[in-house]
Amino acid sequence: MQRGLKEYIRKFATTLLTERLDPASAAAAVFWGIFIGIIPIYGLQTLAAVGVALLLRLNKPLILAATFVNNPLFWAPTVVASIELGGFLRHGSFQPWRLLIVFSAAQLKEELFSWVLGSVVLGLLAGGAAALVTMAVVHWLTPAQRSLRQRIRFVNRTYAGSARYDRGFVRWKMRLDRIFSLLAAEDLGTGTVVDLGCGYGMALCFAAFGDQGRRLLGCDLNAHRISVAQHALHALNAETSVCDVRDFALPSAGLILILDVLQYLPAEEQLALLKRCCAALEPGGRLIFRVHDRERGLRTALTLGLDRLLFSAEHVGSRPTILCAAQYRSALSEAGMEVVERRFRNRLPLAHILFLARRPAVESAS
Numbered sequence: 001m002q003r004g005l006k007e008y009i010r011k012f013a014t015t016l017l018t019e020r021l022d023p024a025s026a027a028a029a030v031f032w033g034i035f036i037g038i039i040p041i042y043g044l045q046t047l048a049a050v051g052v053a054l055l056l057r058l059n060k061p062l063i064l065a066a067t068f069v070n071n072p073l074f075w076a077p078t079v080v081a082s083i084e085l086g087g088f089l090r091h092g093s094f095q096p097w098r099l100l101i102v103f104s105a106a107q108l109k110e111e112l113f114s115w116v117l118g119s120v121v122l123g124l125l126a127g128g129a130a131a132l133v134t135m136a137v138v139h140w141l142t143p144a145q146r147s148l149r150q151r152i153r154f155v156n157r158t159y160a161g162s163a164r165y166d167r168g169f170v171r172w173k174m175r176l177d178r179i180f181s182l183l184a185a186e187d188l189g190t191g192t193v194v195d196l197g198c199g200y201g202m203a204l205c206f207a208a209f210g211d212q213g214r215r216l217l218g219c220d221l222n223a224h225r226i227s228v229a230q231h232a233l234h235a236l237n238a239e240t241s242v243c244d245v246r247d248f249a250l251p252s253a254g255l256i257l258i259l260d261v262l263q264y265l266p267a268e269e270q271l272a273l274l275k276r277c278c279a280a281l282e283p284g285g286r287l288i289f290r291v292h293d294r295e296r297g298l299r300t301a302l303t304l305g306l307d308r309l310l311f312s313a314e315h316v317g318s319r320p321t322i323l324c325a326a327q328y329r330s331a332l333s334e335a336g337m338e339v340v341e342r343r344f345r346n347r348l349p350l351a352h353i354l355f356l357a358r359r360p361a362v363e364s365a366s
C-alpha cells in the first residue's frame with residue numbers, strides 16, 4: 001500500500017476514534033446508541049446510529065458501540081423488560097408474563113404496543129443513566145479533561161479577589177465558552193504570550209498555567225477590563241495596558257492570541273494585523289485567533305446578531321466585519337504559516353472558527 005494512502009487511513013481512523021469526545025458529546029453518543037439499541041428497529045439500528053451521529057456530529061464508533069446493548073445476551077431481558085414496562089404504563093400494574101406464541105391476534109397486537117411503548121421509555125431511561133455515567137467518567141478520568149479542570153480552577157482562583165460581577169463573568173465564561181477546552185488541548189508553546197484585545201485577560205491567565213513566570217502581555221481599549229486584569233494578574237509576570245491593537249508594539253512572542261476582536265477592525269486592518277503578528281512570532285511560535293463562521297446558516301445569523309447588540313451596547317460606531325475563512329487562510333499562508341482551522345459549536349448556539357497557525361520552526365528557503 002502506498003505511504004500516502006496508509007497515512008490517510010491512519011489519519012481517518014484517528015479522527016473517527018477521537019472526534020468529539022468531550023463529556024457532553026460522549027454522553028450524547030452513548031445515549032443515542034443505547035436508545036437505538038433498545039427500540040425494536042432490528043436491522044436498521046446501525047443505519048439509524050450512523051445517521052444520528054452524522055446529523056448531530058457525534059463520535060461514530062462510540063454510538064455504534066453503544067447500540068451493542070442489543071446483543072444475544074441482553075436481547076431477551078430487554079424485550080421482557082420493555083413489554084412489562086409498557087404494560088405497567090398502560091394498565092398501572094405489571095402483567096403476568098406469558099409467551100407471545102400463546103396469544104390471540106388481538107392480544108398479540110396489545111403486547112406489541114406495550115413492547116414499543118416500553119422500549120421507548122426503557123431506551124430513554126437506560127440511555128439517560130448510561131449518558132450520566134459516561135459524562136462523569138469522561139469528565140473525571142481523561143487527562144485532557146483533568147488538565148482543563150485544573151486550568152479553569154487556576155483562572156477562577158486568580159480572579160477570586162475581583163469584584164463580584166467581574167468574578168462571576170469570568171466563571172461563566174470559563175464554564176460556557178468551549179474555546180478553553182480547545183486551547184487546553186493545544187500546545188500553547190513557550191515564551192512571551194500576547195493577547196490582543198485581551199478583555200479581562202482570562203486567556204493570558206489560562207496560558208500561564210504550568211509556567212507562572214511566563215511573560216504575559218495584553219492590551220484592550222476597555223479601561224475597566226484592563227484594570228480588572230491588572231488587579232487579578234498582579235502575582236503573575238503580566239503587563240496589560242489600555243491600547244489599540246493596531247498601535248500595540250508587538251515583541252517577539254511564542255504565542256499570540258486574538259479572540260473575538262478582529263471583527264472590530266476594517267478588513268484591510270485585520271489582514272495587516274495578522275501579517276504583523278506572523279512576523280513577530282518566534283520560529284515554532286503560534287498565532288491563535290477566533291472569528292465568526294460566516295457559513296453556518298442560523299447559527300451565523302445568531303452570532304452576528306449577538307455581536308451587533310454588543311457593538312451597540314459598547315457604542316462601537318461600526319458593524320462587525322467578518323471576512324470569509326478563505327481570506328484569513330490565504331493571509332496566513334502568504335505569511336508562510338502552517339494553518340489548521342477548527343470550526344466549532346459553542347455551548348451557546350454560536351458559530352466560530354478557530355485558526356491555529358504555526359510559524360515553521362525552520363523557515364523554507366523560498
Ligand SMILES: C[S@@+](CC[C@H](N)C(=O)[O-])C[C@H]1O[C@@H](n2cnc3c(N)ncnc32)[C@H](O)[C@@H]1O
Nearest residue numbers: 197198199220221222243244245259260261264
Ligand atoms: C468580545 S471581547 C473579547 C475579549 C477577550 N479577547 C476574550 O476572549 O475574553 C472584544 C474585546 O476587544 C476589545 N477591542 C475592540 N477593538 C479593539 C481595538 N481596536 N484595540 C484593542 N481592543 C479592542 C474590546 O474592548 C473587547 O474587550
